[in-house]
Amino acid sequence: MRIATYNIEWFSHLFDDENNLIFDRSWSGRHDVEKHQQINALGTVFQAVDADAFMIIEAPQTNSKRSSTRALENFARHFGLRQTQAITGFRNETQQQIALLYDPSKMDVSHAPKKPTKRAPAFDTKFILGNGGDAQKPVTFSKPPLELVINPRGLGPNLRLIGVHAKSKAPHGAKNPEHAAEIALRNRRKQLTQCLWIRRRVEQHLRKGDHLIVLGDFNDGPGLDEFEKEFGHSGIEIVLGTTRKLENRLFDPHAAQTMSRPFAVQPTTSRFYDHRTKTYLNALLDYIMISKNLKSLGDHKWTIWHPFDHPECYKSNEICQALLTASDHFPVTLDLDFS
Numbered sequence: 001m002r003i004a005t006y007n008i009e010w011f012s013h014l015f016d017d018e019n020n021l022i023f024d025r026s027w028s029g030r031h032d033v034e035k036h037q038q039i040n041a042l043g044t045v046f047q048a049v050d051a052d053a054f055m056i057i058e059a060p061q062t063n064s065k066r067s068s069t070r071a072l073e074n075f076a077r078h079f080g081l082r083q084t085q086a087i088t089g090f091r092n093e094t095q096q097q098i099a100l101l102y103d104p105s106k107m108d109v110s111h112a113p114k115k116p117t118k119r120a121p122a123f124d125t126k127f128i129l130g131n132g133g134d135a136q137k138p139v140t141f142s143k144p145p146l147e148l149v150i151n152p153r154g155l156g157p158n159l160r161l162i163g164v165h166a167k168s169k170a171p172h173g174a175k176n177p178e179h180a181a182e183i184a185l186r187n188r189r190k191q192l193t194q195c196l197w198i199r200r201r202v203e204q205h206l207r208k209g210d211h212l213i214v215l216g217d218f219n220d221g222p223g224l225d226e227f228e229k230e231f232g233h234s235g236i237e238i239v240l241g242t243t244r245k246l247e248n249r250l251f252d253p254h255a256a257q258t259m260s261r262p263f264a265v266q267p268t269t270s271r272f273y274d275h276r277t278k279t280y281l282n283a284l285l286d287y288i289m290i291s292k293n294l295k296s297l298g299d300h301k302w303t304i305w306h307p308f309d310h311p312e313c314y315k316s317n318e319i320c321q322a323l324l325t326a327s328d329h330f331p332v333t334l335d336l337d338f339s
Contacts, residue, residue, distance in 0.1 A: 001052050001053075001106065001107075001152055001155055001156065001335070001336045001338070002049075002050070002051040002052050002053075002333050002334070002335050002336075003051060003052065003053050003055070003161075003213065003215070003288065003333065003334045003336065004049055004051035004053070004054045004055065004331050004332065004333045004334075005054075005055040005057065005163070005215040005216050005217075005286055005287075005288055005331070005332050006045075006049075006054055006055070006056055006057065006327070006329065006330075006331040006332075007056075007057035007058055007165075007216075007217045007270075007285075007286060007327060007328075007329035008042065008056060008057070008058050008059070008326065008327045008329070009029060009030055009058060009327045009328045009329070010028060010029020010030065010058065010095075011042075011056070011058050011059055011060050011096075012029075012058070012059075012060040012061045012066075012071075012095045012096065013028050013029040013035070014028060014035055014038060014039050014042075014060075015060050015066070015071045015074075017065045017066055019060070019066055019067055019070040019071040019074055020074055021039055021074065021075060021078060022035050022039075023035065023036045023039060024036060030325075030327070030328070031273060033325055037325055038325060038326060040322075041321070041322040041323075041324075041325035041326035042075075042322075042326045042327075043078070043079040044318060044319065044322035044326075045305070045319070045322050045323060045326050045331065046076075046079065046081055046083070047079065047081070048305075048313075048316075048319050048322070049305060049331050049333060050082075051083070051331075051333055052083075052102060052103050052106045052107065053083070053100055053101070053102035053103070053106075053107065053109075053150070054083060054100065054101045054102070054331075055098070055099075055100055055146070055161065055163040055215050055216060056072070056098070056099050056100070056101055057096075057098060057163070057164075057165045057216050057217045057286075057329075058096040058097075058165070059071075059072060059086075059088070059096070059097040059098060059099035060072065060095075060097065060099075061094065061095040061096065061097060062088065062091050062097055068086065068088050068097040068099050069086040069087065069088055069099065072086035072099055072101045073085065073086050073101075076101060081101075082103045082105070083101045083102050083103050084103070084104060085101070085102055085103075085104045085109075086099050086100065086101045086102075087099065087100050087102075087109050087110075087111060087148065088100075088111075088146065089111045089113070089144065089145075089146040089147060089148075090113075090123065090124035090144040090146075092141075092142060092143050092144060093142075094142050094143060096143055096165065097143070098143055098144075098145065098146040098163045098164075098165055098216070099146070100146065100148060100161070100163065106152065106153065106155070107150050107151060107152050107153060108150070108151040108153065109148055109149070109150050109151075110148065110149050111146070111147065111148060112147060112148060112149040112160075113147045114147060114201055114204055114205070117204070119200050120197065120200035120201045120203075120204055121197075123141055123144040123145045123147070123197075123201075124141070124144045125140075126138040126139065126140050127139045127140070127193065127194075127197045129193055129196065139190055139193045139194060139197070141194060142167075143165040145162050145163060145164050145165075145198060145201075145216075146161070146162070146163035147160070147161070147162055147201075148160070148161040148162075148163070149161075155338060156297070156336060156338035157211045157294075157297070157338075158211065159211050159212075159213055159294070160205055160210040160211065160212045160213070161212075161213045161214075161215065162198065162201065162202075162212070162213070162214045162215070162216075163215060163216045164198060164214060164215065164216035164217070164218060165216055165217050165219075166191050166194050166195060166198075166216075166217065166218045166219050166220065166235060167187055167190045167191040167194055167219060168187065168191075168219045191218075191219060191220060191235050192233075192235050192238065194235070195218065195220070195235030195236070195238040195239050196238055198214065198239050199238050199239050199241060202214060202239065202241070202250065203241075203248070205291070206247075206248055206291060209293065210291070211290075211291060211293055211294040211297075212250070212290065212291040212294065213288060213289070213290050213291075213294070213334070214239060214250060214287075214288075214289045214290075215286075215287060215288040215289065215332075215334075216286065216287070217285050217286050217329065218235055218236055218239070218285060218286075218287060219235075219285055220234050220235040220236050220285065236252075236255055236287065237259070239289065240252065240255060240289060242259070246292065247292050248292075249292065250289035250290060250291060250292075251289060251290055251291075251292065251295050252287045252288060252289045252290075252302070253302050254267040254269075254284060254287065254302065254304065254332075255284075255287060255289070258284060266284060267284055267304055267306075267309070268282035268283055268284050268304070268306065268309070269283070269284055269285055269286035269304050269306070269329060269330050269332055270282065270283050270284075270285050270286065270328055270329045270330065271324075271328060271330075272328055285329070286304075286329055286330075286332045287332070288302060288332055288333075288334045290334070294336075297336075297337075297338055298336065298337030298338050298339060299337050300334060300335060300336050300337055301334070301335040301337070302332065302333070302334055302335075303332070303333045303335070304330060304331075304332050305323060305330050305331040305332070305333065306323075306330050307319070307320040307321075307323040307324050307330070308320075
């Protein structure tokens with residue numbers, strides 16, 4: 001079974017209010033990319049990756065006029081994809097939902113939020129870390145994590161999935177360098193608190209013995225920015241549980257590689273254009289973490305579909321260009337081996 005996570009930049013811009021694709025030459029949300037170009041690139045990427053389920057980060061919006069699930073199912077129908085059904089969780093007020101697009105012949109899927117507790121409230125509510133100072137300020141998710149149960153229909157055990165789009169640390173709207181630093185620090189605190197919130201939910205699943213997958217865009221990675229020194233850990237390390245006992249940790253090989261060899265060449269899942277320096281920046285932001293009991297069931301394989309670093313992608317001009325056109329993130333897949 002192949003599970004993917006894919007952050008699709010401004011996917012919502014590619015659909016009209018009837019949830020149909022807009023095949024024209026108007027600009028998409030991507031820099032210097034027209035809508036028809038991004039749509040066709042996405043079709044190529046989805047066909048190439050061919051996952052049984054895609055956790056889509058920045059899925060089309062849902063509001064009084066539009067439906068994320070209908071838009072995704074229309075997208076799948078247009079390209080003849082086998083992933084014909086979509087599911088979302090708590091609705092949010094942004095243009096970016098979290099949704100799963102999946103092959104219904106391979107699995108049954110249901111939205112199944114974990115029972116909230118005082119330590120780990122429901123993801124569509126508020127979280128207060130502690131007493132005093134910033135810890136007393138309520139934190140919310142603008143995109144509440146998507147909690148799912150997957151029944152692989154006899155191919156393996158039931159899986160618990162948590163799809164995540166954590167707070168960005170970018171200082172959008174800054175008026176000067178000092179303001180930018182203030183915004184970035186505030187965003188960093190919120191991102192770390194969101195990761196602690198997720199970690200507490202993870203611990204609920206681990207205590208129950210669930211086969212757990214936590215995946216998505218965390219806008220973070222070990223050693224990614226200077227704030228890590230101030231706070232002690234990255235958000236990724238918090239969710240993984242790197243300070244916990246081995247049986248209570250999650251595993252992602254790309255995070256493990258980055259933490260064990262901080263000065264070596266690192267895997268990356270995203271590529272952004274920096275208008276200030278006129279160069280491209282690469283970062284590891286997207287992860288698929290699994291519980292120890294799931295890891296022990298087989299020889300699983302993780303893949304970053306990077307247009308330059310993955311040989312199969314690089315040697316195909318069509319796939320390479322499609323990955324660059326479709327989004328500023330690249331898909332990450334996990335091939336689960338239950339044999």
